[in-house]
Amino acid sequence: MSANVEIKEDIRTLQMEKLQAGLEEVLATNSFYKTRLHEVRSWDDFHDLPFLTKAEVVEDQKINAPFGTNLTYPLGDYVRLHQTSGSSGGRPLRWLDTARSWLWWTSIWANHVYKGAGITSEDRIFFAFSFGPFVGFWSAYAGAERLGALVIPGGSMSSEQRVLAIMDLQPTVLCSTPTYALRLAEVANEMGIDISKSAIRKTLHAGEPGASIPATKHAIEAAFGAECYDHTGMTEVGPTGFTCSAGDGVHFVESEFVFEIIPVGTDPDPMATKSEGIGELVITNLGRFCSPLIRYRTGDLVELSREPCSCGSPFVKAVGGIRGRVDDMFTVRGINLYPSQVEEVLRRYSEIVNFQIRHQKVRHMDEVSLLIETRDGTDSIVENVVLDLRHSFGVRIDCQCVPNGSLPTNEMKAKRVVHVQG
Ligand SMILES: [Zn+2]
The missing domain is CATH 3.40.50.12780 (ANL, N-terminal domain)
Structure with a gap:
């Protein structure tokens, strides 16, 4: 040094x-x-x-x-x-x-x-x-x-x-x-x-x-x-x-x-x-x-x-x-991840207009899934996103397309991670 x-x-x-x-x-x-x-x-x-x-x-x-x-x-x-x-x-x-x-x-x-x-x-x-x-x-x-x-x-x-x-x-x-x-x-x-x-x-x-x-x-x-x-x-x-x-x-x-x-x-x-x-x-x-x-x-x-x-x-x-x-870190099959790392992958897709990470503790294990809204409202890119996340982090994260407008848009802080009670 x-x-x-x-x-x-x-x-x-x-x-x-x-x-x-x-x-x-x-x-x-x-x-x-x-x-x-x-x-x-x-x-x-x-x-x-x-x-x-x-x-x-x-x-x-x-x-x-x-x-x-x-x-x-x-x-x-x-x-x-x-x-x-x-x-x-x-x-x-x-x-x-x-x-x-x-x-x-x-x-x-x-x-x-x-x-x-x-x-x-x-x-x-x-x-x-x-x-x-x-x-x-x-x-x-x-x-x-x-x-x-x-x-x-x-x-x-x-x-x-x-x-x-x-x-x-x-x-x-x-x-x-x-x-x-x-x-x-x-x-x-x-x-x-x-x-x-x-x-x-x-x-x-x-x-x-x-x-x-x-x-x-x-x-x-x-x-x-x-x-x-x-x-x-x-x-x-x-x-x-x-x-x-x-x-x-x-x-x-x-x-x-x-x-x-x-x-x-x-x-x-x-x-x-x-x-x-x-x-x-x-x-x-x-x-x-x-x-x-x-x-x-x-x-x-x-x-x-x-x-x-x-x-x-x-x-x-x-x-x-x-x-x-620090509180928003989650662990998927032993891999520590932060929302910003997931965002970095999702933002490469111009088709994705909004997203949310859902995090749930199931039997002391972190379960994570993604909800995305796409520009054309179809789930045609979902498989690619899942593959891309897998390549980036070495783990499978489920991803689901939801209707446009169903995720919150906020001019203040977007809440990217929702911790769901298990
Ligand atoms: Zn500088």
Whole structure:
């Protein structure tokens, strides 16, 4: 391993400075953390801090409704409320921001996410998003304003209206989930409109791993005649990553967060985290001390690489973006699989317009089957898909064609895996 696989020393110094300054305030006034944390004078002290799980935060918000106790300042200092989509079926998390922490969010969008994608103040950005309480594209929207781009909200519009707005207003950038971008292209096609002839030159996605899955990325790029970029972030954590010109993953913004890796499926040791390799991502944010998360277990599976990137970024890269949720892994005849791996195979078929993975435990064994919707409504490709999955993973996964429109389409996060009670 070469010397430059280490985290850059100036980044480490910056992280420690931000952490110490922020924790001083947190330890003084934040009742959630007062008993959990201690002063951090060194990285050894940091590694001595416990991990935090989502369950602990959910429990705190349940007992101390509605906002929980992870608040460093009086309620009157907060200016925004957002909440998670609750896509994992649980109670949504509520998160408050101050003017200062919101500025932190939007600066990361302007200085890293848009910049990484080559989006500038000359661009016109269309947001195909509902603008509900989910933070997703609110921060992207405010970040785009900060960048000086022209922002176009596409909330409260049908997919048909959005297609017409894209053709009429000629935005150069589309922001949406990857699944919804493909849905818009499908709707345009049904309307007899060639959306690849629109002015859109870049598409920027969040909410799902799709834009870092090669076949999905290629499908979006082909449909829009545009370059496709990924963004990672979480309501409770902040905007963490962006795709660079290399286009093979997501750089994590190490000047604003500390990223650590722990092994999957074990009881991890807080003292023994890694800064590269495959595992569950643990995040500490360094610009949101009004409601911070310190050593937060995200449940996201990533592969962090510190090999130098052709774009010149000093930040670590999550190769292939976020691979999926640690919880969504399933095992078919001894083979561990994530939904994103299945998606990579399915997206090679332009005939498939929607799909869902159904997972069931039968006598402690994972049973997995696929439901697909096809463009022409027939099951003519099913045998090929089953063969292709078998070639890719060495196991047979049953696949069934269902009538068009029977699987959910969502402009937020598509729920790709349904865990069926056995
Ligand atoms: Zn790069």
